[in-house]
Amino acid sequence: MSSDKNKIRIVIADDHTLVRQSIVQMLRQQGDFEVVQECEDGVSLVQAAIQKAPDVILMDISMPKMNGLVAIDKLLDNRPDAKVLVLTMHDEIEYMHALHTSGARGYVLKESSTEQLSEAIRVIHEGGTFFPNALTQSLASGKGSSTDDTSILNNLTRREREVFHLVVAGRATKEIAVLLDMSYKTAENHRGRILNKLQVSNTAELIRLAARKGLLE
Incomplete structure (x- = not known):
């Protein structure tokens, strides 16, 4: 041994x-x-x-x-x-x-x-x-590149990915702020940028997108 x-x-x-x-x-x-x-x-x-x-x-x-x-x-x-x-x-x-x-x-x-x-x-x-x-x-084959629609997380920064996963897991903005040690306003800003980057209008659409891409637990 x-x-x-x-x-x-x-x-x-x-x-x-x-x-x-x-x-x-x-x-x-x-x-x-x-x-x-x-x-x-x-x-x-x-x-x-x-x-x-x-x-x-x-x-x-x-x-x-x-x-x-x-x-x-x-x-x-x-x-x-x-x-x-x-x-x-x-x-x-x-x-x-x-x-x-x-x-x-x-x-x-x-x-x-x-x-x-x-x-x-x-x-x-x-x-x-x-x-x-x-x-x-x-x-x-190139399917992992940021241009591929299935790899939506490649378009997000590391911090945005953190917020993304907490949002689709059902966490409220206040909870996300506490978990990631950031202000409520910063967490809200990250959430807004994620919606814009992924071209969805609200959290419900974001969750549906995550479900289609197999990114829900």
């Missing part, structure tokens, strides 16, 4: 306790992984990622308090070098594009094998990326 100093340090976030504990147990059995903290929501994940400075952050997307996509943006603001691996049940290509754009280094489905997850962690730790073939092919 590897010595602790040679192990890949991991912070894991998933709001389903049994799922999270099963993954932790599996990782510990590999011998070269060390889980330094478990989190059950996006807020605690961001805090742990900053405080623990793990080698790899393994996280779900659908989490309480702070959506995983927002959490990625927020932690990358504080730790631009953070290596994020998303472990999720969402297999829509639009979701993969959104995560790739947000700065995640990899994307693994929860139905994947232990070997695939372990490989993804090691690849990302070494500086590589690990995405499904469907995304690789989509990017190669």
